Amino acid sequence: AxxxxxxxxxxxxxxxxxxxxxxxxxxxxxxxxxxxxxxxxxxxxxxxxxxxxxxxxxxxxxxxxxxxxxxxxxxxxxxxxxxxxxxxxxxxxxxxxxxxxxxxxxxxxxxxxxxxxxxxxxxxxxxxxxxxxxxxxxxxxxxxxxxxxxxxxxxxxxxxxxxxxxxxxxxxxxxxxxxxxxxxxxxxxxxxxxxxxxAPFPSISKNIYDPTRHPNWPRPQAWPAEWPWPVDPTLEGATGCELCEGTTACDCIDNGFPEVKPRIKRYEGKGLGLQAAAASPGQIAYLKNARIGHITGEIVPLDKYQESHWVLEFTRPDIDSADTPAVCQLYCGESGNCFRLLNHDCKPSARFTPKKVSGRYIMVVEALKDIHDGTEITVSYGNGFFGEACSCQTCK
Ligand SMILES: [Zn+2]
Ligand SMILES: [Zn+2]
Structure with a gap:
């Protein structure tokens, strides 16, 4: 046929x-x-x-x-x-x-x-x-x-x-x-x-934690001595939620984000990226400080991937330290949702920020300014992400 x-x-x-x-x-x-x-x-x-x-x-x-x-x-x-x-x-x-x-x-x-x-x-x-x-x-x-x-x-x-x-x-x-x-x-x-x-890229709505895939998972340096190990490094234990400010279990992980999802677009010189989508055309899609979504992937030991583009350092704000220390990597190379496609910009419109939902930390994508419908959502992966001659929209 x-x-x-x-x-x-x-x-x-x-x-x-x-x-x-x-x-x-x-x-x-x-x-x-x-x-x-x-x-x-x-x-x-x-x-x-x-x-x-x-x-x-x-x-x-x-x-x-x-x-x-x-x-x-x-x-x-x-x-x-x-x-x-x-x-x-x-x-x-x-x-x-x-x-x-x-x-x-x-x-x-x-x-x-x-x-x-x-x-x-x-x-x-x-x-x-x-x-x-x-x-x-x-x-x-x-x-x-x-x-x-x-x-x-x-x-x-x-x-x-x-x-x-x-x-x-x-x-x-x-x-x-x-x-x-x-x-x-x-x-x-x-x-x-x-x-x-x-085939569609395997999309997951929650992070994967499978310690059997990483035997002898090393204890992160910043992990407090009085905390048990080994455990899921994103697990806090208590049931509180920073999104709805509730103290019992909630469904924020599924329903705590805008119903209209960003769209996958291809941007010249950058490849796939995410475009803001408002409830109706021409509006502001996300107000400054609004939560756009959260990025998902597999939780893996720190330093598991050195060269991969698909890795995000996962930090824990509740660890008492001068800098917010990383406790694991979030690897989105084999599974993950659309937020893995966010492109870098030296003046980004959004950022990743860890938030606690139902006792577990997730990496929320939060707007740094009002983001208009139809514009690209960007984050910063650190200065020099594209090398010395940065090719992001801001530097071009
Ligand atoms: Zn909640
Ligand atoms: Zn740049």
Whole structure:
């Protein structure tokens, strides 16, 4: 099937790359309501870019999923339901039925292969031209046969990547893909072990502490003599929380941060970075001193990684000392959330600061000044991070 061709994977790379443009037009839509988002995207996708074409297909498909009760036996919506959704969207009936009917066609083609839409070729791409109509025209038996052809581990893997991308368009946390952070060109990825690079980078919502992976974990020099060792160096013990100022267990680790997450963008000369996103366009995304999120990774012994870019020194403010001493490293090279992508700037807009949540220290990302929607969030990794000729935005 065409969707299993290399060109289909190239199209997916291209969609992800277009989405990483700091000025992609999707960034002007911030609503978390699916219908409002669909209306916004389908009404504003005036450009003929490949990305816009994909977004139209995706939102048409989402519209049909919203309207039809696909979860419960694929029931088609009654005229009354359609009437009401159409009203919510503020559309003329013809426009609504047009998008709905195309969305239903795509959902029939994709069936249970959620994420497949990213790999269905746009007719203008490459020599493999397949007009949408030839997909839509398939009879029921042909669709069933098409789905049988797709039933393999390769297709399941590419669909998982496609679904992660589609979910991020729907407002979920942005997904980073493995090939993006290892600086491989799509051509190279296609040659090598592509499926592992296509996979989303393993995202974790909490730090990993697994002492069995680091036998004989050395006691940090700053560790107070009266404190037990070995233990998780981020564990304080008491249940207090510096975020909600509560004294009992709380859910701040999951819910103590803004609901709208920063977006992953590609910045010239710097690679991937994080863009501030406000609840609505043009606003201040984070006020000075606001908490933006917290960075996650694996807790490893101090000095475990000497040369890695993916390491953060983890300090404990509650240790009585002139300087805040490091007690471990936070390693984000193999797992971690999007905050591992924060770029350096000599005049940063944010900083890492350890805070206690439910008796455990986490590394919170805090705004140093008001950060506007659409601007890059930066931190300082120390003077000379980029060597003598610093290439950060401030020094350039
Ligand atoms: Zn709390
Ligand atoms: Zn600089």
């Amino acid at each position: 065409m969707v299993q061709d290399k060109a289909a994977v190239e199209q997916f790379f291209s969609l992800v790359r277009l989405r990483r443009d700091p000025n992609d037009w999707l960034r002007y839509c911030h609503t978390r309501d699916p219908l409002q988002r669909i209306a916004h995207h389908l009404s504003n996708s005036l450009t003929q870019s490949e990305f816009a074409q994909f977004i139209i297909r995706f939102e048409q498909s989402q519209l049909a999923k919203q309207v039809d009760d696909t979860k419960h036996g694929r029931l088609r919506a009654t005229p009354a339901v359609r009437e009401s959704v159409c009203k919510t969207l503020g559309w003329k009936r013809r426009k609504f039925e047009h998008h709905l009917s195309i969305g239903r066609k795509w959902n029939r083609v994709c069936g249970e292969y959620d994420g497949l839409l990213c790999f269905i070729m746009h007719s203008k791409r490459g020599g493999l031209e397949v007009a949408p109509e030839s997909y839509w025209a398939m009879a029921d038996e042909e669709v069933a046969e098409f789905h049988r052809l797709l039933d393999d581990s390769y297709t399941r893997s590419i669909c998982a990547a496609g679904k992660a991308f589609q979910d991020s368009l729907g407002g979920a946390e942005d997904t980073e893909f493995r090939w993006e952070s290892i600086n491989l060109t799509p051509a190279k990825v296609l040659e090598e072990n592509m499926l592992s690079y296509l």
